[in-house]
Amino acid sequence: MNIGEAAEASGVSAKMIRHYESIGLIPKASRSLSGYRTYQESDIHTLGFVRRARRLGFSMKEIKKLVGLWRNKARKSADVKAVVDVQIESLEQKITELEAMKAALKELARRCHGDSRPDCPILEGLAT
Amino acid sequence: MNIGEAAEASGVSAKMIRHYESIGLIPKASRSLSGYRTYQESDIHTLGFVRRARRLGFSMKEIKKLVGLWRNKARKSADVKAVVDVQIESLEQKITELEAMKAALKELARRCHGDSRPDCPILEGLAT
DNA sequence: ATTGACCTTCCCACCGTGGGAGACTTTAGA
DNA sequence: TCTAAAGTCTCCCACGGTGGGAAGGTCAAT
Structure with a gap:
């Protein structure tokens, strides 16, 4: 899946996907031989996560934390809740x-x- | 009065006073022989106006309108109210x-x- | 083979504010 | 009177989050 389709599927613009990658919010996408970014279903999932967090008013910084917690299967739910409480x-x-x-x-x-x-x-x- | 004193007196930082001047929000200050900006009491008054408008959440654009209306002795109060209603x-x-x-x-x-x-x-x- | 849609990187804009560099001026103290 | 400190000048850069666009490479369909 190229960036355009990923944007379509996730609701995050291609522009912002590149930006999120550049600031380390999401991992660097793998590239095709010609240098095009390629995406899997799981990446779309992550982008959707980010999009929903943005819509709840989280800053990039907080979203970075949340994505980290999301990926970390050993997180404590209390840590997640703490981020949310601060945001509230x-x-x-x-x-x-x-x-x-x-x-x-x-x-x-x-x-x-x-x-x-x-x-x-x-x-x-x-x-x- | 130099810009530092004007900043002190108005509660608007020197940095922002220069910025407001540069975007045409306030008129260009007159200059001393050496090029320092000089301010009168009336300028402090204008800066205070801007500061209070900022604190009420008005954008620069809206403040430009409000300052214009403030200066225009022939304004209609309905025009002022319209700006405020949009802001509300x-x-x-x-x-x-x-x-x-x-x-x-x-x-x-x-x-x-x-x-x-x-x-x-x-x-x-x-x-x- | 050409065309059009897509992708790449890079720079610029917005808004409002602050930080700082490098150069100059004014003021106060020795 | 000389010097040091404080004030001011103009520039450029940063933040957060998003979008616009230019200049160039790539892919798919005609």
């Missing part, structure tokens, strides 16, 4: 920040007439 | 995404023993 906390923190921004903006917007006049509590709020 | 929506969308990630992770974590055994529903979940 980091998501919670981001959510809290965004909620605070949203609340502040809502309050500013609430006080703004939103008509054709120029005076605007939003700008005043940002200015002070 | 984008925050809401991000929050929704993060909440979904968090819920998925919590569910995976809930099902994981988190002990010294290797079997782990988290990895299984990511693998399929």
Whole structure:
């Protein structure tokens, strides 16, 4: 299987597959005589793993850990859970920040007439 | 006032002040004979505006709009409000995404023993 | 044999921020 | 007055994650 088919099958773009290889997130693909990367079913599986982890917001660094744990049949499930717990906390923190921004903006917007006049509590709020 | 003092006074790093100038977010600072940027109180005010907008999650592009509206005494408050409403929506969308990630992770974590055994529903979940 | 689709590597872009090098200017202290 | 330190200047590079595109090689079908 060439990189295009692998991309199709895994949902990870060819561009990103090369990138993941270059940063060591996935092992180097074997090559055909002409230098084309070739992939097996198991590689597609790994790419799918990475894709799902990305969609859950894990950073490359965390995904590297997770892939390592996944491959390591002697891992402790507690180690996996620890990575996930850290990620949950980091998501919670981001959510809290965004909620605070949203609340502040809502309050500013609430006080703004939103008509054709120029005076605007939003700008005043940002200015002070 | 040199850039260091302006940074101190505004809470925006000297590095970022230069950057904001380079992308046209703030006007070019006037220069001393030796080429040092010099700032007035009003510039500090603008930098504070930008800083507060950043902290509310606005992108540079949006901040450019807001600064323009701030400066334009003939603006309509409705235009300002429109920018803010778009930003609120984008925050809401991000929050929704993060909440979904968090819920998925919590569910995976809930099902994981988190002990010294290797079997782990988290990895299984990511693998399929 | 040609063509078109695919693959390769390499560089550049985004956004926002920080680090640092090498050169110059200003300020403070001896 | 001379020197050392601190401040500033312009550049380039890095991060994370993704995409665009150029220039060249390869494969399959016509």
